Amino acid sequence: MRTKALYTGSFDPLTNGHFNIIERAAKLYDELTIGIIVNPSKRSMFSLEERVDMIRETVRGLDNVKVDCFSGLLADYVNENGFNVVVRGLRAAMDFEYEIQMAHMNARLFNETVETVFLMTDPKYSFISSSMMKEVHSLGGSIEGLVPDEILKRMNRSAGNK
Numbered sequence: 001m002r003t004k005a006l007y008t009g010s011f012d013p014l015t016n017g018h019f020n021i022i023e024r025a026a027k028l029y030d031e032l033t034i035g036i037i038v039n040p041s042k043r044s045m046f047s048l049e050e051r052v053d054m055i056r057e058t059v060r061g062l063d064n065v066k067v068d069c070f071s072g073l074l075a076d077y078v079n080e081n082g083f084n085v086v087v088r089g090l091r092a093a094m095d096f097e098y099e100i101q102m103a104h105m106n107a108r109l110f111n112e113t114v115e116t117v118f119l120m121t122d123p124k125y126s127f128i129s130s131s132m133m134k135e136v137h138s139l140g141g142s143i144e145g146l147v148p149d150e151i152l153k154r155m156n157r158s159a160g161n162k
């Protein structure tokens, strides 16, 4: 059976923590889709189109990775597109409670063949989040090495335009 995995999130912006999970998941599964979610509860720095574009540029060296976006219920997107695996990254104990709740709820909603699989975030990146990257960058702090170079360039460009 071909394994079709999904790694989802807002990715506003994608960080090296996310990218590390993507590289590792791409080795484990035949096909990996990065599903960018339109999260109405979060104010975003980059539009959906910008995020799709930036992430495509960042993953262009990974042949079995593609980028898509969706809104609404994750389980609907997963079931309708025939994914067998949903990959989640765990940074620290603080992620666990939230992730376990989501995984159990999703398990009720997913087709029977779908599994949520957790990968431990590389400890080098276990303390970062997209919001922290935006905040530090907007206040002039360095985030070099914590977000992919292509993303940092876009953040610099976006800050310069304001």
Ligand code: COA
Pocket: 008, 009, 010, 011, 012, 015, 016, 017, 018, 021, 037, 039, 072, 073, 074, 075, 089, 090, 091, 101, 102, 103, 105, 106, 121, 125, 128, 129, 130, 131, 132
């Ligand atoms: N490295 C670095 N940062 C990471 C990371 C990693 N490996 N993994 C997560 N993060 C960060 C993210 O950047 C994000 O930061 P932010 O809050 O500052 O934006 C934070 O940790 C939380 O990540 P995540 O839990 O993936 O949030 P999200 O908003 O990116 O995605 C969804 C949340 C998409 C998984 C969830 O909202 C969802 O499924 N929504 C669809 C609606 C639905 O089905 N709801 C019912 C669910 S049961």
